[in-house]
Amino acid sequence: MIELQEAAYGYGGGPLLSEISLRLSPGSFHFLTGPSGAGKTTFLKLCYADLLATAGRVTLFGQDTSEMSRDEIAQARQRMGVVHQDCEFLDHLPLSENISLPLTVAGRGGVEQQSNLSELMGWVGLSARADALPPELSGGERQRAALARAVITDPDVILADEPTGNIDWEMSLRLLQLLVELNRMGKTVLIATHDLGLIRAAKAQVSARVLRIAGGRLQLAGADL
Ligand SMILES: Nc1ncnc2c1ncn2[C@@H]1O[C@H](COP(=O)(O)OP(=O)(O)OP(=O)(O)O)[C@@H](O)[C@H]1O
């Protein structure tokens, strides 16, 4: 459903990523690792067509991103939940409204909104913070809220960029559990992370492939992970 074929990207000062080929099949679970600055966030941006490949092809649900209109990209994104590394919120809206915003935007408010919202806020441990404004939240609370917001529309694909960077181990495992359960329901999951402990914990539960970006190329990480 997301496929990169010899895709390349550079911000201008030479290629950052080159000859990247990967198929994110329905129901697959991938981790993406690699040193800071290697291009993990850039890679994710290619996957949700925030950036277009400068060579090669990226297809979303069968469509070549370089040929998609803005509307087609917006439609494809409705099927994707993205947790951004720098989670941003609308600061004037309470947390609960920020988290349910994707449902509201998709015109799917009402009962579905209420039940999904309270269940998810409970899962990420934010029930008591429903009325807080985003600037009042800690870094970890923001990340937990960003994950809840990314999955509230029940997307087919979840792309998470360092979703546990500011979060204690116990809560990280809880967020991982949420992603593992969504994967068991058939969702495609890709997590970019430096947290090797998280990868090990996941591998005990699901068959996850671990990829590593280094020197602009994507490799399968060693079996020791
Ligand atoms: N908008 C941009 N314009 C120019 N260069 C950029 C831009 N965004 C990222 N870069 C550069 O591209 C390289 C890869 O950045 P990217 O954010 O993809 O790395 P990363 O692997 O996600 O790193 P981290 O682990 O620190 O999040 C970095 O050298 C960064 O400075």
Ligand SMILES: [Mg+2]
């Ligand atoms: Mg990054």
